[in-house]
Amino acid sequence: MSTSLTALDPFLDEDKALACVHCGLCLASCPTYLETGNENDSPRGRVYLMRAIQQGRLSLDASVSPVEHIDRCLGCRACETACPSGVQYGSLLEHTRDYMEHHMTRPWFQRLLRRVFIEKVFPFPGRFRFAMMPAVLMKRMELTHLLPAFVKDALELAPDRLEADRVPAFSPSKRQPAKGRVGLIKGCVMPVLFGGTHQATIRILNQMGYDVVVPDGQVCCGALYAHSGQLDKARDVARRNIEVFDRAHCDTILINAAGCGSTLKEYGHLLEEDLELTPKTVGFVSKVKDFSEWMNIVGWNAFEQAFITKRHDASSNGSGDPSSLFQTSTTFHDACHLAHAQGITQQPRDLVKAVAGDHYVELSESEVCCGSAGSYNLTEPEMAARLQKRKINHIERTHATIVVTTNPGCILQIQAGLKKAGRDHVKVMHIADYLDTAMAEALKG
Structure with missing residues (x-):
């Protein structure tokens, strides 16, 4: 109809x-x-x-x-x-x-996918975790070959295990007095699939001298709703997040998912007719920063000097430790909603280059979508697969063994593509995990 x-x-x-x-x-x-x-x-x-x-x-x-x-x-x-x-x-x-x-009325399978999974499961971490358990179990038991091809392909995106959501409500700075109070947005997918990335982010911020708060009551940023044609639902969750973080009194609000970050920064457009909320909306948006963006703003000189020293020691020692991040060929994939929606491209590269040094390799077509695009690889699997293959072909040409990016969907999509291509040895890392590992390596001497 x-x-x-x-x-x-x-x-x-x-x-x-x-x-x-x-x-x-x-x-x-x-x-x-x-x-x-x-x-x-x-x-x-x-x-x-x-x-x-x-x-x-x-x-x-x-x-x-x-x-x-x-x-x-x-x-x-x-x-x-x-x-x-x-x-x-x-x-x-x-x-x-x-x-x-x-x-319009969509075919029944599309209605099920969009109205149930994308709108009623994915935005809720508890429901999402419950829904992911059978997928992870089937992968572990190697039973995915029994499923229809389109279901099997979708399950290839699932990780081998789910991560525990162990992010404390408050994490104090390692240095006192603290330089500031940073609020962390947990998101929907990150706590279930990338809880360790949030923990890495908190370790970095605490080491740099910042208190970190993770306010209770925060919800989905609204990106999944907005992208699937449910703007009213996106507005509802935006209002809730603004109120939650207004009460948290943060100096900065950090996000580890580029797709969520672009939506959060555009709350002003989403709620342009909600004049009563405008002052709070403006305040919220002004504080939202992507992790890589913020790291460049506040500076990380102590770690940078440690990285320089570590790179120098590694090059002086000849072969050194081949497992060291400072001696590993590394490339960077631009998440679309960081590069295009937020205009952030150089900042994450500077962070990666600070670790990889001469081992950094630029990725051809790094700014071209990998095919993840939120839930796109579920709703449009054929085109997503074509773009995934295009991305993997370019990664293979770099001969890099680490791919760094800034969005959970990109990590899952690229990991699945590398596995499909028989390139399991190539590691895909979120930039916070990459820096956390590098800092631990550099500071231990």
């Missing part, structure tokens, strides 16, 4: 849509266009489709191309980086998807 749109039922900001002058400079940056060569799978093609739906020239029907091409969009926002006109493509996409989800 679908409905055509009329001019009386607008969902797009027409001025934002008309900012696209169809110059085509975005085409080379769009992962799906690079794969298909189809104009409708490009940013300017999709903007045209969005406007055609709004004007009633195209109807919403899941069996025809408008929905197919808009669904196929990763939402990576690489086009925003390339666009000379400053088109706010991410906003246009989210409003279009919100309209679509409220004015």
Whole structure:
């Protein structure tokens, strides 16, 4: 069932849509266009489709191309980086998807995936952990071959084990008085699959002289809702997070997931009509920082000097310890929502290069999406697999044995791709884990 749109039922900001002058400079940056060569799978093609739906020239029907091409969009926002006109493509996409989800009926499997798993399981760590247990068990027992191919491929993304959520509500600085009070956003996926990354982050912050608080009552950032066309639900959780962190009185609010970080920083746009909350929203957004971004802002001179000394000692000792991070060929993958949505590319590289030194290798097409894109690898597995293979091919050419990135979805997607390619020896690390390991190695002498 679908409905055509009329001019009386607008969902797009027409001025934002008309900012696209169809110059085509975005085409080379769009992962799906690079794969298909189809104009409708490009940013300017999709903007045209969005406007055609709004004007009633195209109807919403899941069996025809408008929905197919808009669904196929990763939402990576690489086009925003390339666009000379400053088109706010991410906003246009989210409003279009919100309209679509409220004015069309999807096939039953897509409804189950989107309405149940993506909206009612993934955003809740307790439910997510419970849902992941059978997947992890089947992998351990090597029973995934008994499953249908599409289920087996989805389970390849699951880790070999779930991590305990042992992040304390308060972790005091190792130095007193503390330099400041940092709030940590736990997220939905991170506590279940990457709890150790949060622990590593807290160790680093405490060592640098900061108290860390993890406020109770925080919820999903809203990214999963916004990307799947449920903007009202995204607004609800945004309001709750703003209130929770307002009471926590943090100087800075850190996030370890690039996809979540971009949503958190855009709460102002998401809640632009909630004028009563605006002062708190502005305060919240001004404090949100990605971990790698913040590390460069506050400085980490003591560790940097230790890294320089460690690199010098390693090079002076000839072969040294081949397992040392300071002697390991390392590359960096740009998470889309850090590079394109937040404009942060150099800061994480500086951190990685401080450890790897001359062993750092730049990754070709590092800014091109790996195919994870939140829940995209579940809703669009075929295109996600193509982009995954493209990414793994580039990683293989670097001959690096460590890939560092800043987003949990990217880690899972790249790990699964490396395993599929028989490259299990290549380790994929979150930048906080990478720095925590390097600091421990450097400081022990």
